[in-house]
Amino acid sequence: MNHGAMNHSAMNQATDRFLALVGDVPASTDPATIRRKSRDFYWYSPILREQLDGLQADCVVTPRTEHDLLAIARAARQSGIFLTARGGGTGNYGQAVPLRGGAIVDMTGLDGLVWLRGDVARVRAGTNMLALDRALRAQGRELRMFPSTKRTATIGGFVCGGSGGIGSVTWGGLRAPGNLLATRVVTMEDEPRAVELRGPDTRIVNHAYGTTGFVTELELPVEPAVDWCDMAVAFPDLTQAARFAHLLATQTGLQKKLVSVMDCRLLPYFAPLRNRVPAGRALVILMMAPAAIEPTRALIAREHGELCYSCNTAEAEDDPGHVPLYELTWNHTTLQVLKKDRSYTYLQTGFPPADALARVAALAAQFPDELLTHLEFLPMEGGMSCAGLPVIRFTDSARLDKIMAAHDAAGISVANPHVYTIEDGGAHRGLSPDLAADKRRFDPAGLLNPGKMRSFEALAGALDGAPNGAGRAAES
Template identity: 25%
Template sequence: MDTMLPTALHDELSTLLGDGWLTDEAARRRHGEDDSRRWALPDAVAQPRTREDVVAIVRACRAHRVPIVARGAGTGTTGAAVPTQGGVVVSFARMNRIVEVRAADRCAVVEPGVLNGELQQALMPHGLFWPPDPSSAEVCSIGGNLATNAGGPRAVKYGTARDNVLGLVAVTGAGELIRCGGPYTKDSTGYDLTHLLVGSEGTLALIVEATLKLSPRPIAQAGLRAFYRDAGSAAAAVSRLMNQPATPAMLEFMDRRSLALLRHNGSDVPEAGAMLLVEAEGSHDTLPDVLAALGAAAEGEGLLSLDVAVDGAARDRLWAARRALSPALRTIAPGKINEDVVVPVSRIPDLVAGVEALADEFDLTIVAFGHAGNGNLHVNLMYHPDDAAQTARAHAALPRLFALVLSLDGTLSGEHGIGLSKRDFMADAFDAATLDAMRAVKAAFDPDGILNPGKVLPPPTA
């Protein structure tokens, strides 16, 4: 037994899970990291196949006061799935069944290990889709999407994971199986535990089944690409676009540094202060009117040029620049602090101006782009990890970025979650009474504090 766990716990879970109980160092290392580039060795990895397995795992770990960290596909960027206090990582890779697609009710019942991309493929014959579309959609799990309240470009119209889940089955830190919500879209019955658990990053309960709200696939789509003199002009256009009766399906923003990076890497984008990418949806009859209204809203002070693409190949070319941007960041520097901050749409110009001032003050390249319709921008602080001074400047700029966002009535995260990377900034975002209320909720669901300890909530001050 290559583990520090109590022998009784090891024997119980080894008997329960068989080859789904892993204690070798290679498996532990593989399950001890996520896309944050943080890692820590768990004492063991549990791979349950059923909800009953999960109940037994939690009850056994609770009896021995052993921490539990739930894990999806490991694509998170905040360290939420890193077992910093050891214990047992519960991997949901084997709980990967699409239990039922209820097309007539526009919902699907799935286990947490189902991959987002696999679900989308299964829904295509039904003419339906699940709206959350993070950049890792092909390889991330539904459980992880729910744990972090994942979003993506389509969130501007369809909302985040929290807006697209109807019900959950979950196991609390006390080892109790609870059910909340169900295959219906209206519910005024008791407390809304479904939406409380979504976004809680495995700190309140382990989700073992989800009933997801589905949407019909659009019949016709078209794209717009608009270049502006500066971020202020682009942000003003965002407000106009969001005031249209037909909400854009996607509305993405790129700052001038994003555009310069794309040009450096061969993309056909002109020099401009900012760019908006807009996706329109409708029927074959209504799409022309929607497109015309969005095009008119995009026009205004500071507009330099506007491109329209209706057919699929042309739309793909418009969106190629957005898809190429994240990989292109690595050509600037191998180190990246990627924060998914949110401000009111009207404050986007102030955020971009503040980011540019930070870049100058700390002598860093900072690139901002993202989901403008929600005011959710990805601010990327680029640095060379082998340059100690530059690394120090990047990490010194981070609290200043968060202070800027909060001063603009914003919030720390729109879709990545808090995890470890933003935990200690929660005290800046919330007052003591609010944090105490959150801790009380945590204690109610997880009385012994074994679920993902040390994440999301900062330690209480003495």
């Protein structure tokens, strides 16, 4: 563990001072709680596992109100301790792992729907996404998109650490204009305060890993609730599955929420499907609206697919004995494999719309034993394309680099999930043009989730001799 510029006992003193300053805000120094709340799903990556294992905070605070959060922000400024926001802790890149101790700020106490007006909802950032979707459904609405971690993730964590998911085949990524209308943010300025960021200004916090402020509320477009239907369709091979998925994804007349493609070798890891789909078949997983079911069946028949499984999505979601098919897709695909076999890891890639299918086939052919194709269709650059979340048999990081380089060479962008800084990792589009400037403005002392914004760390190091321990966690 590395606490930056402070030594261990100074850090303990600072934590004590911080806890005294936050007053009656619920706080914990219970070691088990701290350990649990300091981790996320970084262990997907054997590389991050080595770098982040064992890193943890010194305490956990759980604000109940924005007022509590402002008290926490002020106390941190006064005591100089680091703060790392945490939602559901489902991030894959160690986004929520505190690199230099300090306090975990558990945002799940700030939850609930603030209001719903027509097709716009205002929600508190710590709201669990399944609970939120259910609250919306009670009023005839639903989330436009959600990660496959809907059961555990928070809406604030999704916006600050995620990129898209179920719904993106129709609505695009989380950062496409219109998918996030506004955020309310508690800053770490000299005088911490809550500010409203609207429209393009939301980029300051969008996918910023909580390095620029705490999101307390979000305003989102919400869709009329649809009674979705899960479908699993089998094809003799990956090429046919991918072609069908692309065809279906471009059918403007068919309302859909999910179009995924899976290599036949993934099937054994999919409990709800493995006894229903003949072995050796490539899979297409769909979520379709009721009115689209009959025409989708007609299209499946015409394209010689076999509909092996269908089920009402909400029923599968509500029944503890069932798994909604979306929990086999997006980053859950890798999880299903990892549950049984830790020798796998994954990548995140983006196929340009032109020749996407040809590129998919070429890549699969190039790494026949190591790369298990997994595609999520979504619109990109004005056309329909797909993201890849291939499951990769891991040997070592040099080999992983080679596989990434092969993607690069084939014109397929890679969002490296084996790094924990914003700039090196996930999001390559739609981020704020100058992250470090945003951070200097909202978190001038650099106390929020230290070490995660490389451009700021570099700057801080250059300016005043790494007061915040810039870069040290990475060396530890």
